[in-house]
Amino acid sequence: DTAVSQTPKYLVTQMGNDKSIKCEQNLGHDTMYWYKQDSKKFLKIMFSYNNKELIINETVPNRFSPKSPDKAHLNLHINSLELGDSAVYFCASSRRQASNTGELFFGEGSRLTVL
């Protein structure tokens, strides 16, 4: 029973298209995240949500719109895809701690290729 699951695992699309990635966690965590990992393996935080509320938006272009319908789900919609959006997108979740980020549980990743 997968703790953090993402779909789809692979997306190949043309520039200018729109795509969505879905994420679900069954760990009972209250905080969820999107991270982007580029070709150089750099893991960059994009967004974090706590109990459906956006708490971190790391100067991500407006073309990226996260949405959390409930605390177990965090989706990512990307409009007008660009070549530079090609990357692996990881969803993660954690239990909120008072003073620090809790242990992150990552999904398997969604590899996006923009042609």
Next chain:
Amino acid sequence: QQPVQSPQAVILREGEDAVINCSSSKALYSVHWYRQKHGEAPVFLMILLKGGEQKGHEKISASFNEKKQQSSLYLTASQLSYSGTYFCGTDIIQGAQKLVFGQGTRLTINP
């Protein structure tokens, strides 16, 4: 804000030891360590909280020097299964839920 890891890459023979360092220019509330194998998701190894503690996980341990804003990951008697890219993640804002990762250290263990 991004922590700096060193070295960028290490090649070892099975049974040798390695140390991976993580340095920040900002005060730290916590340091996380993760390992990522090729084509897989990062996996949590340990977390060190403000207070200068040392933690261990099998033959992998870590220290956190709060004053120097540094953490080190120690891999003792390395095994083939230790191969992968190691990331440190740091919290520099209390309670912000914003873990910022270093650029990674690629560890290769040869038989």
